Amino acid sequence: MVGIVIVSHSTKIAEGICDLARQMAGPGLKLIAAGGMEDGEIGTDAFKIQAAIEEADSGDGVLILCDLGSAVMSAETALEFLDNPDLRAEIADTPIVEGSIAAAVIASTGAPFDEVRAAALEARTMQKL
């Protein structure tokens, strides 16, 4: 099953998204929050993200969702630290809340990586009203 990592500057946002997405997803999904700094302050930490990616991996790849600019840079730094060449991990360029929910729902059906990513990306054009 594809794993999902939520990267936010805020610990609460990342955990909150995980709580929400878990409600909508099926069992067995590895959905890991990687938000905020070690001390809980606002910010991102590439090592925290790296650990989350490794934890979320069960061999089918890991999709990463980020909130703002420097979360992406920290996530990209984390990707460079991964030392497992078989671990496919990618950042989805999509709004974090909506993209995570879509990804979680599809991932928990056991869908392959490309389908999970495609679902996350649909959030870019989702209309609310």
Place this chain on the structure above:
Amino acid sequence: MPSRIYECISAIGNRIIENMDFLTELDREIGDADHGINMARGFTEVMKGLDPEETDIGAALKKVSMILISKVGGASGPLYGTAYMKAAKEAMGKTSLTTDDAIAMMRAAVDGIRQRGKSDVGEKTMLDALVPAFDALTEGAAQGKDAGQILDAMCQAAAQGAAYTKTIAATKGRASYLGERSIGHEDPGAASSLLTLEAIRDYLK
């Protein structure tokens, strides 16, 4: 007996920490007022984590990189972290540096920032200070200038670059949300890059 690289990094750290309020003020004008706080936090942790006896320049810089990446929090973490990491690779196992080493280190650092930040000069970032400084380094070396003259030229170029950032609008980072309203304000990353180079220059003199 602290090593030279430890003392040099301390000089950078102290300069950044001393200027925390200045950097925060710059960032308050066009950002979220945390550049000074973040950088000071990062370098405070660097000073705690760095071994004063470490003589391997690459190992020391790698340590700086790892700490900045996880302790700065904002964009400067991955950006400065990548810069120090790339520079470290060029200095692994070295206990002293030639001008050619310095050029290789700075080239790697600047390219690392370009790649990580997906940016280049003219976008109101730290690169507007660092790229001119790097050019001054290579030009000074090619002209056979001594280290002191080269460092002076680098700081002058970086200062001009930082001043230039006042005149343009931000397209990267939080300041980019302000667009044209960011004109007239110096980029905090360019300011902290200048402080870094000045601290190195002052230490080596």
